[in-house]
Amino acid sequence: MGLLVRKLNSLGTLTAAEHRLLCDHPLVVRDVGPDQDLVREGDEPVHCLLLLEGFACRNKSLRDGRRQILAFNIPGDFVDLCSYLTQPMDHSISTLTQVKVGTIPHGTIADWTERFPNLCRLLWRDTLIDAAINREWMVNVGRRSAYQRIAHILCEMAVRLHAVGLAQDYSCDLPITQGELADATGLSTVHVNRVIQELRGDGLIALNGRSFTALDWEGLKRAADFDPLYLNQLAAARGHSGQVI
Amino acid sequence: MGLLVRKLNSLGTLTAAEHRLLCDHPLVVRDVGPDQDLVREGDEPVHCLLLLEGFACRNKSLRDGRRQILAFNIPGDFVDLCSYLTQPMDHSISTLTQVKVGTIPHGTIADWTERFPNLCRLLWRDTLIDAAINREWMVNVGRRSAYQRIAHILCEMAVRLHAVGLAQDYSCDLPITQGELADATGLSTVHVNRVIQELRGDGLIALNGRSFTALDWEGLKRAADFDPLYLNQLAAARGHSGQVI
């Protein structure tokens, strides 16, 4: 539960009792391979999933097979906390890589939130930040050019991975294919490929296989019109770890 | 507070004590003209707004002036409940028409939610349904054709307005300009105009000025690939008012 404690502490302050509660909770861990659905649209899960290792994504598919990726999930993310209060699922959660997930029964969350209003607020806030990321993605897909979209999503991943210690010196492991990037940005795979080459040509990024480096962080941010405010609103407002990169 | 009670009761069940609490709360009401910002990106509001009459929208602007509308708000919507837990605002709320809004101090909400876990859950659920609408819009903008996007957004508005009693016989007052529809769908005004004419030509809709009628509801739903599940997840699951149209 260390990851969860760390995450919630970045959103506010856990009391000692809450800290103990979470640390004492025995987490059931499950291993899942790449390209599997952790939860499927229409499911009515009875527990929430905490992503401990690996990458996943939130996505919705149309009947004709096209799909939209709504968010990338990284270690520490409470992947489907929303299933605690909204059923059935209106979207799926799929793994991108091999992952480890912890499962927490809805009953446990109900118990926690009734007894600890502060913890409840932190969990609620976590879902609100997910929503904020969604909003930013919507602007991305609706109003930015292909070049800006890709740059923006790369900026976001760099900041978020840095925040959980999975990026150093502007580089990180990014096991996301160009096809997945296309589904996340509302573009075609072919066009994503061309844009990435343009970004490479402009000296902004290095991206080969699973490894990503922002060669010119400031330039990339400028190209993307990136403002990390939406990612960690409270932390930033309180002057905490905030501006990580 | 009748509107709020009605809305929360559609998301779950208020206890008698909660019902009384809400009904006894003296709501401060404010009138605002059209095309005004109720809350602006960067603000740190100290109260939440409940939309009582009129239409508004949640939106984000880019520095170059392009903007994306993230959601349309209709009477009964808790327009910026998210400001209770995430500050500062990462987006703006603007009026589309003359509106009446009720203001509820964050302190009041904090008090309510600490004392009434069930009410807290209902409010939390309300923010989660907002998020679900956002997700559907993202699919709309990212993966549907212009024709489908407009059809889809019209379906959504019809269902939501019907749910609060503002639509009968497949028609309703819809004071949204084509320019605003463009900002909501990630299209240009000109293209929205052409698509609307195509929808008219196909006998699916009548849309003049502020009045909208779905002439062929089933056809419109089919064209939009519309599934209202995401709008009222719990109500639908429990077999409540659910499928309104």
Place this chain on the structure above:
DNA sequence: CGTCGTCTTGACCAAAGTCAACGCACGTGG
């Protein structure tokens, strides 16, 4: 009656999609 915002139309343009093929790395099985 004039002005302003919105809707409408046409001519033209550009961004991104589609289709198809190929290269390349990696893993698997003979």
Place this chain on the structure above:
DNA sequence: CCACGTGCGTTGACTTTGGTCAAGACGACG
């Protein structure tokens, strides 16, 4: 150890969707 298949990245030629620019129509309102 090599042939083969598979998934991903890359490229080119061509098409389509939707954007841009510009002008006119229409209606509400002062």
